[in-house]
Amino acid sequence: MKSLAYEGIAEHTMKKSRFIGYAIHIKNEEEALAYIDKIKKLHPQARHHVSAYRISQEILERYDDDNEPKSTAGLPILTSIQQGGVDCVCIVVVRYFGGILLGKGGLVKAYTLAAQLALDQGKLVDWEPVDLLEVEFDYSQQGTLDFQLDQAKFQVEERTYLEKVTYKVLVEEKRRPALEDLLQNFTSGQVDIRTISQGVAPILGEKILLDKMEER
Incomplete structure (x- = not known):
């Protein structure tokens, strides 16, 4: 809409x-x-x-x-x-x-x-269904994933470093399959993907405005 x-x-x-x-x-x-x-x-x-x-x-x-x-x-x-x-x-x-x-x-x-x-x-923009995901993977995979996520213009909102690396990634619902394929392919399946929340949010340029996200 x-x-x-x-x-x-x-x-x-x-x-x-x-x-x-x-x-x-x-x-x-x-x-x-x-x-x-x-x-x-x-x-x-x-x-x-x-x-x-x-x-x-x-x-x-x-x-x-x-x-x-x-x-x-x-x-x-x-x-x-x-x-x-x-x-x-x-x-x-x-x-x-x-x-x-x-x-x-x-x-x-x-x-x-x-x-x-x-x-x-x-500013009239598109509001689209989006998912906020938590992605966990090994430190050895971080460099490759950082490059691939950046190239594909996926939006990393937060990075946490404990026993493993955990990213919070905000993605349009229609692009989620492509994100999951990328994560699986470049970690050889060694990645955990969890849904934190789902909603709708405005897309300004190429950026999803997380602070405007509404639960659905």
């Missing part, structure tokens, strides 16, 4: 009204509602706190105009999410009224722009 790697925050001004967009990856509706409440508390003096979120796993889409004219605020934000192919995301756009009415067309443009800017700041 496509979702955000980070929280995105962006601001623009239209006819003296400030629009501040906030976008974040969420797992469920509870997280969406908590995020909306957080932004409202962050901006208690704002005229409007318009929001929308989408969670396709729950087949759930919601938006709230927060007293802006119907379909001029929340719906444009939700449309930005849909058209961007973004999933598991919540966007809140805060408006500080500048004293000049924007009209329906102006409101749609302003809220759409704030949502898109926030999404851009949050």
Whole structure:
């Protein structure tokens, strides 16, 4: 799925009204509602706190105009999410009224722009199923495995040196068979592979963001 790697925050001004967009990856509706409440508390003096979120796993889409004219605020934000192919995301756009009415067309443009800017700041990336593995092998095999793992661009998160060498390796689920084949081939089968956890995580460039990993 496509979702955000980070929280995105962006601001623009239209006819003296400030629009501040906030976008974040969420797992469920509870997280969406908590995020909306957080932004409202962050901006208690704002005229409007318009929001929308989408969670396709729950087949759930919601938006709230927060007293802006119907379909001029929340719906444009939700449309930005849909058209961007973004999933598991919540966007809140805060408006500080500048004293000049924007009209329906102006409101749609302003809220759409704030949502898109926030999404851009949050970095839209693929979230994929990943496995965190513990790999144990003899010291005599370390040099070869280090070279092979690096060449194949497998991600070693942690190295521990006791009676044997133990690596924690984070790998996309679809690449796990290739990793296991590599480990078996270059240790002549003298390797222990254990699953620590399984989840989904964002892939930024070639790096899996372990700190964003969600259990599945």
